[in-house]
Amino acid sequence: MNKHFDVIIVGGGMVGTALACALARKGLSTALLEPRIPEPPGEQIDLRVSALSMASHYMLDALGVWANIPTQRCHPYSDMRVWDGEGAIHFDSAELGHAQLGWIAENKAVHYALWQRASTQVNITLLCPARLDTFSQASDGTLRVDLEDGERLRAQLIVGADGGGSRVRQLAGITTAGRDYDQQALVTTVRTEHPHADTAWQRFLPSGPLAFLPLADGQCAIVWSHHSEEARVLAELDDATLGQQLTDAFAGRLGEVTVTGPRGTFPLRMQYARRYVQPGMALVGDAAHIVHPLAGQGVNLGLLDVAALAQVLGQAAQRRRPLAALTTLRRYERWRRGENRLMLQAMDSIERLFGNTLPPLAWLRATGLSLTDRFTPVKRLLARQAMGLNGDLPELARPTLSRNTPM
Numbered sequence: 001m002n003k004h005f006d007v008i009i010v011g012g013g014m015v016g017t018a019l020a021c022a023l024a025r026k027g028l029s030t031a032l033l034e035p036r037i038p039e040p041p042g043e044q045i046d047l048r049v050s051a052l053s054m055a056s057h058y059m060l061d062a063l064g065v066w067a068n069i070p071t072q073r074c075h076p077y078s079d080m081r082v083w084d085g086e087g088a089i090h091f092d093s094a095e096l097g098h099a100q101l102g103w104i105a106e107n108k109a110v111h112y113a114l115w116q117r118a119s120t121q122v123n124i125t126l127l128c129p130a131r132l133d134t135f136s137q138a139s140d141g142t143l144r145v146d147l148e149d150g151e152r153l154r155a156q157l158i159v160g161a162d163g164g165g166s167r168v169r170q171l172a173g174i175t176t177a178g179r180d181y182d183q184q185a186l187v188t189t190v191r192t193e194h195p196h197a198d199t200a201w202q203r204f205l206p207s208g209p210l211a212f213l214p215l216a217d218g219q220c221a222i223v224w225s226h227h228s229e230e231a232r233v234l235a236e237l238d239d240a241t242l243g244q245q246l247t248d249a250f251a252g253r254l255g256e257v258t259v260t261g262p263r264g265t266f267p268l269r270m271q272y273a274r275r276y277v278q279p280g281m282a283l284v285g286d287a288a289h290i291v292h293p294l295a296g297q298g299v300n301l302g303l304l305d306v307a308a309l310a311q312v313l314g315q316a317a318q319r320r321r322p323l324a325a326l327t328t329l330r331r332y333e334r335w336r337r338g339e340n341r342l343m344l345q346a347m348d349s350i351e352r353l354f355g356n357t358l359p360p361l362a363w364l365r366a367t368g369l370s371l372t373d374r375f376t377p378v379k380r381l382l383a384r385q386a387m388g389l390n391g392d393l394p395e396l397a398r399p400t401l402s403r404n405t406p407m
């Protein structure tokens with residue numbers, strides 16, 4: 001096996017695997033390290049789903065991955081309805097000239113389709129199961145990367161796509177900042193009395209947001225962010241009692257709710273790495289930033305990191321510039337860090353505003369929601385942001401490269 005690569009990617013989750021596919025398009029050789037062998041989707045839809053933006057769709061399509069995500073595991077939603085006790089806002093894809101606002105996709109199905117695609121690329125070496133132990137700079141300037149099983153690899157560049165607790169980030173001595181929300185997201189699958197109408201529904205409660213996300217088989221995926229202690233109590237309830245709690249919390253908007261799937265809870269925090277790059281090293285996805293899931297942006301931001309880094313590295317390779325040079329990597333950091341920070345701060349502000357029961361703030365958010373709903377330019381801007389269509393989009397995330405772009 002060739003043990004010298006252009007890039008070693010640590011972490012073969014959705015983001016790391018997408019990066020391997022994107023770099024393969026640029027003709028770069030990569031090794032992808034992942035400890036857990038990805039599984040194909042099972043008979044039942046898994047409890048982990050993500051709202052994927054239009055930009056993520058364009059990108060997965062351009063990478064040749066979209067067509068391999070089963071349609072029963074990836075459902076388009078055309079509307080989004082968000083409300084709290086007083087105000088409400090409605091986004092309609094038709095008003096924006098699109099057939100949908102985005103998709104609700106099973107993580108396992110997206111991940112497996114990415115992994116399958118990566119496994120067919122000659123310039124990607126999948127090392128799985130494999131786990132990073134440590135890395136260091138060799139005297140010739142290349143990187144020495146040691147795996148836990150004792151194997152040693154070399155590369156020009158190492159990329160940390162190894163999630164929120166990133167070992168690459170720790171070994172690089174990069175610190176993080178952020179906030180623990182003392183919340184857990186309870187996730188499960190439900191059937192509702194009234195049809196979901198291809199709409200992503202979200203109600204802001206003082207304890208945290210509750211989302212009903214439409215699935216292809218008519219069911220909904222639930223993401224209920226709650227104070228940690230109460231989330232643990234909810235997770236222990238029997239199906240009938242949890243169904244009743246969901247019906248009540250959603251004020252009967254979709255009628256009676258019946259819990260049909262298993263549950264899981266995930267601790268919520270906002271976290272950002274103080275730097276994304278240093279000579280020979282870059283961070284992408286959750287290794288660089290973790291965002292509250294209230295607007296379903298985490299993996300979408302990670303995929304935009306991938307598209308930007310692949311573009312920067314592709315240009316460097318074309319101009320025969322070193323991939324590991326700080327001047328190359330800083331272009332990526334400048335491109336993505338500011339945009340990600342803005343999104344993290346926006347989600348954090350929304351969480352604070354809606355989690356507060358003080359009357360002036362309750363008035364502000366109710367008025368804000370209703371005013372925004374009536375003020376088309378702001379509403380349009382917000383919708384395009386959520387669809388991933390604002391800002392300086394990398395070429396891979398633009399509709400032009402996508403081979404099958406429903407507009």
Ligand SMILES: Cc1cc2nc3c(=O)[nH]c(=O)nc-3n(C[C@H](O)[C@H](O)[C@H](O)COP(=O)(O)OP(=O)(O)OC[C@H]3O[C@@H](n4cnc5c(N)ncnc54)[C@H](O)[C@@H]3O)c2cc1C
Pocket residue numbers: 010011012013014015016033034035036049050051052130131132133161162163164167185187223266284285286287293295296297298299300301302
């Ligand atoms: C409840 C909830 C709902 C969410 N909903 C949405 C949504 O609707 N839309 C959205 O865009 N985002 C959503 N997110 C966020 C999204 O799930 C994450 O942002 C995304 O999964 C991060 O992907 P990643 O590949 O960066 O990291 P991860 O998925 O954490 O992958 C990291 C990988 O690195 C591997 N790894 C770790 N250590 C090592 C090592 N030492 N060596 C080798 N490999 C290693 C791990 O095995 C893993 O496969 C949600 C999150 C939560 C908690």
